[in-house]
Amino acid sequence: MAEIIVPELAESITEGTIAQWLKKPGDTIEKGEFIVELETDKVNVEVISEEAGVVSELLFGEGDTVQVGEVIAIVGAGSGTSAAQPQAEEVKVEEKAPDIPKAENAPITKVETTSDTSRPIASPAARKMAREKGIDLNEVSPVDPMGRVRVQDVSAHGSKQIAEPAKIVSAPTDDGRTTREKMSRRRQTIASRLLEVKQSTAMLTTFNEIDMTNVMALRSRKKDKFFEDNQVRLGFMSFFTKAVVAALKKYPYVNSQLDGEYIVKNNFFDIGIAVSTEGGLVVPIVRDADRKNFAEIEGDIGELAKKARDNKLALSDMTGGSFTITNGGVFGSLMSTPILNGTQVGILGMHTIQKRPIAVGSEIQIRPMMYVALSYDHRVIDGKDSVGFLKMVKELLENPEDLMLES
Structure with a gap:
């Protein structure tokens, strides 16, 4: 036995x-x-x-x-x-x-x-998605010649069906008007941790806006050659990651955490990149971002995002970060106040790029603008550092050649 x-x-x-x-x-x-x-x-x-x-x-x-x-x-x-x-x-x-x-x-x-x-034989992520979507795995046709059902197969099968509410065994619908769905363990954990952060920190948020004209123009000029040389696509996240690292070096308290009566300043730059998945938001980490060039950062982000979508992230992929970047812009968010991640004292929120009229010298021009937000723990970071940090990120992104040259 x-x-x-x-x-x-x-x-x-x-x-x-x-x-x-x-x-x-x-x-x-x-x-x-x-x-x-x-x-x-x-x-x-x-x-x-x-x-x-x-x-x-x-x-x-x-x-x-x-x-x-x-x-x-x-x-x-x-x-x-x-x-x-x-x-x-x-x-x-x-x-x-x-x-x-x-x-x-x-x-x-x-x-x-x-x-x-x-x-049927299926990956854990595929079984989880099938349960959540109410899909019978026996009805899913796998692409894998060995017959193993994967997330992509479940997703493709679901897209062929008319959307139906997931079957809730433990909590049935009440007279057709409401559906009670028990929160997954991960969703419960996310909820409790966010509430804990709100209650245990003196969190404030400061805002700025970035003129994305130069970043977009530089990316447009370089993206084909960048992909040819590195086999990864040049996105905006590498620019933001490099700008954040440079700003963290100048404002080290933003790259710290509170431990009782002590402020622990981190001398490393492990940047968490928030990724949305079927099971909720996860934050895999780009390690030693200060030592990596644009291609290495983009490669890491792409690999981590794929692992997150396939539910293959290991615990080691998500522990030990010093600062987090979250991008609500991919969902169309114009402005938000991101909540701190765990014991970190700062998080940067990116948002959607929107063309707006702004003053350029004595003229009004239409420019692609992005609001950015820095949420921070006021117990550790004063207004001077928080505003200075965000202003430096703005200036670096509005002059992106400097970032690429430094890399």
Whole structure:
């Protein structure tokens, strides 16, 4: 008999929610095979069985909260890998569902060991999206020749259907007028942390606006050659990241955090880039942004954004940032007051670019303008530093050649 225990997840994570059992009592399981998917505050984690055998008992249900180190299932001795039971092994092989082959030329029909032939093979992110959208994975046609359903397959299947509300098992609709939907664990965590930040910091926001004419012109001139040389596209985020790093060097208190009676100034520049996903906002981090050029920053941002969309971010991708940039402009936001991220004392909010009449010398011209906002903890940062920081970001972005030359 073997116990399935919630593994150590990360230093700051002590519990998770059972998102989905991948095996049920009576199912045969191999050593190293996934048995349950856990949803944590930041990422989804699949837990494996350390022993082969038969699942004898599940001690918690889907949706239950479990603690690190807690026993959540029991695997008992049984058929599956024993050489003394060739007949059981033969029957089991016939029941196997398609999955990625164990060897390059192995038959696809002899891969995953499970007694449930109706259960499709899918990534955790695909299962999560299917649950949220009320999609039956058996109806999804995977692109993967090995038959594994991925997020892209679920998304493509959903776009072919008429939009329907997700099925809510635990909270049915009330007389057709309202639908009660339980918040996911990640959404609950986001909500509690945002509320905690609002209640535990002296947060203020200062605003400025940036004339994006020169950035847009420079990007237009350089983007084709940039892509040819680096195989990544030149976007606005690398300009903002480099401008933020330069401003943080001049105003180090903006790149700090409060620890009791101490202000801890960070001598590194790990910049969080907020990314919107199906499960909520996540903030993966571009490490050592001060040491990277535009191409390296754009490459990191692209890779992290893809991992976020595919629900493949690791905890290490989202911990230890010193400052955050969030871009509400991608959704059309003209102005907002971003909320601080965790223990950081500053966050920059970008917004949509909008053509507006402004005074240029003695003339009125139509220019592409962007409002920017710096939210900061007034306990650490005074108005002089906050305004100076944002003004420097503005000046650097209005003279973007300087940023590229410095890189």
